Amino acid sequence: MTAPKVSVVVPAYNSGPHLEKLIASLLRQSLPPGQFEAVFVDDGSTDGTGSRLDELAAAHPHLRVVHIDNSGWPSRPRNVGVAHARGEYVFFADDDDWFGDEALERLYAYAAANDADMVIGKMAGHGRSVPRELFRKNRPRATLANAPLIDSLTSHKLFRRSFLNEHQIRFPEGRRRLEDHAMVVRALLLSRRTCVLSDYVCYHHQRRQDAGNLTAHRLDPAGYFTNLREVLDIVDAHVEPGPLRDRLHRRWLRNEITSRLRGKRLLEAPEEWAAQVALESGKVIRERFAPGVAAGLPPLQRAITALAEQDRLPDLRRLAEWEAGIRVRARIDRRHVDGAVLTLAVTAALESGDQPVTLDAAHGRHRLVLPVDGLDPVLLEVSDLLARARLDVVVRRKDGGEEFFLPVDGRQLEERPCRGGVRLVHHAMARLDLSALNSGRPTGSWLLKARITENGWTVDARLPLMLHYAADGAEPVLETLRVGLRARLGRVARRLFPWPSPAAPHGRRPAART
Known part of the structure; x- marks a missing residue:
């Protein structure tokens, strides 16, 4: 049997009707069924999701299902999916998202034409943010130095399967945050060729109204920032101190720290929890970020960084009230x-x-x-x-x-x-x-x-x-x-x-x- 061009790996847990948009988009793909497969990994669902996937696999031979005991987090199902995948390339999708009709065909063609280890396809956000500047144009030879690749750290990308196996790139398992950052950052640092496909919306990324996906729960500040430090360790192991490392570190200072301490996001959070986030943020700023990291931020974020570093919580709230307008x-x-x-x-x-x-x-x-x-x-x-x-x-x-x-x-x-x-x-x-x-x-x-x-x-x-x-x-x-x-x-x-x-x-x- 000829190996498929693409394997789509989907972790699923109590997906219910949210799974149907993804299924429909897979059945509409312009890439013929014999040229791709989807590997659904049922993470011990208790709501009938497993039965729905079994019915799907029985009706469509290129859609397969693997059942595992509940792990409670998406990393193990994704890793199991890679182990069962047969495609030249692997794409990681979530059970409540969906594809553009020509996504797999276009992604594979772009990967093959450029001999890419990774391809990042244009995303549309539904109730959640997605990168903007990254998708301003096609980028056949994107690097961390010449493109804002660091702005896209979700797992929803196309990876050459042999590349993942060669470097043993997998998701860290267990109940932890930023597991996709840890995997994707390693891949970006090791990829020989990364491409960005921007002229077609390949992937629709949705925030469920019921916040029912596996990681949609309020984070524990101390544990979260421990996981953030682990991702910074990956960067530091591959990138020498200097402007590039500062620019990469800046992504986490901007997205994971200052973004939580500004505007409506800070004002709408429970006050005691927000104070814990601010205090943990100040520790990370003092311990891990060189002066050049904050210096490269815009002025409002430089101000937020300074206020967090100095534990000035009332001033953070005052600034957030102004920015909320x-x-x-x-x-x-x-x-x-x-x-x-x-x-x-x-x-x-x-x-x-x-x-x-x-x-x-x-x-x-x-x-x-x-x-x-x-x-x-x-x-x-x-x-x-x-x-x-x-x-x-x-x-x-x-x-x-x-x-x-x-x-x-x-x-x-x-x-x-x-x-x-x-x-x-x-x-x-x-x-x-x-x-x-x-x-x-x-x-x-x-x-x-x-x-x-x-x-x-x-x-x-x-x-x-x-x-x-x-x-x-x-x-x-x-x-x-x-x-x-x-x-x-x-x-x-x-x-x-x-x-x-x-x-x-x-x-x-x-x-x-x-």
Whole structure:
């Protein structure tokens, strides 16, 4: 029997109906059934999941199931899945996620064309965040030095199976956190060729409403940061002290520490638990991070790091209250359709509450103004970051989650005087080929968003325009949306008193709806 090109390994525990989206997406794959397999590892389910998988395997020979005693965590099922896999490549999927219809075919073709040990496919997030900058473009020769690979540490990737076996790369077993980080970091450090496939959404990553997956429980701060130190040990064993190590360490300082001590995330956490997280964070900062790690962060995160290092918990909360109000105010100044090309002129700026985010521009330097005293002014410097501030325009499918950057030119960054300093106002011109959206498969409704990346924030705002495609190949309908309070009241009214939508008009050019 010819070995399959790809083995999809899926740990499953009491999955119930959440499993069905993944199953359906596997049965829709454009890669023929004889060229891939799925290995479901039932981790001692007690709700009928095992029986459902047995029925599935009986009906579809390329879908197999392995039953094991409950381990309580996804690592052992994944390792068992690798041991049973026969594919040239292995992809690790979760039981409540799903694939794009052409995902396995495209991932394998890209891996084969580039002789890759690893391929990271574009992800769409549903109720959870996924990397953005990593998927701005295809990257056939990505490394930790030339690409933001460190931003993608979930296990949902394609790995050459012989590569995993050669280096004995497996998930650490037992009830522990960051087990996927430990596995993926080793793989990234040892991979001879890593590729990023960004022109097709391969994987849909979902946060279940019932938080029912294996690791969706509040972490124990002391145990969590012990596991974080173990991941840092892996980096330190392969990377010498210096700028690259600092940049890699920065990922955990940014994502696992400062992200938990800022904005709504801190304010919505139980106060006693959040205090424990802050205290454990301060220990890790003092013990493990060289000065260059925090120095490479944006000013707000440098400030949070300093406050955590000094155990200044009340000031962390005060800063979080201010950041919780951060939003983008955006507008479309002009729009124009020429043939199949939509052109938008967009203006946007950051605010906190109803006040602009302000920079102190005195003495020829720019410093972020924050509502906390006693911080070293050097921490608040943003002068060197202004060149990286940018406005992007993004189109996102309303129901599917696929997201694409539009080509943007004519970017301008205006410093506009305001009380206490200056505010940054962004201007940009974006273009969308209406016929080529999502590689010519645009069926459905698409939102347009302004995305500001500025001084450490990446924040979106809905633009008052939506695209509707009745079918692939159809001309879109452009709908102008209302914004503000009237729009919110209108949406509530439509939910309470639904009314049939008018039929979409047809014509040679995209129709406008107001």
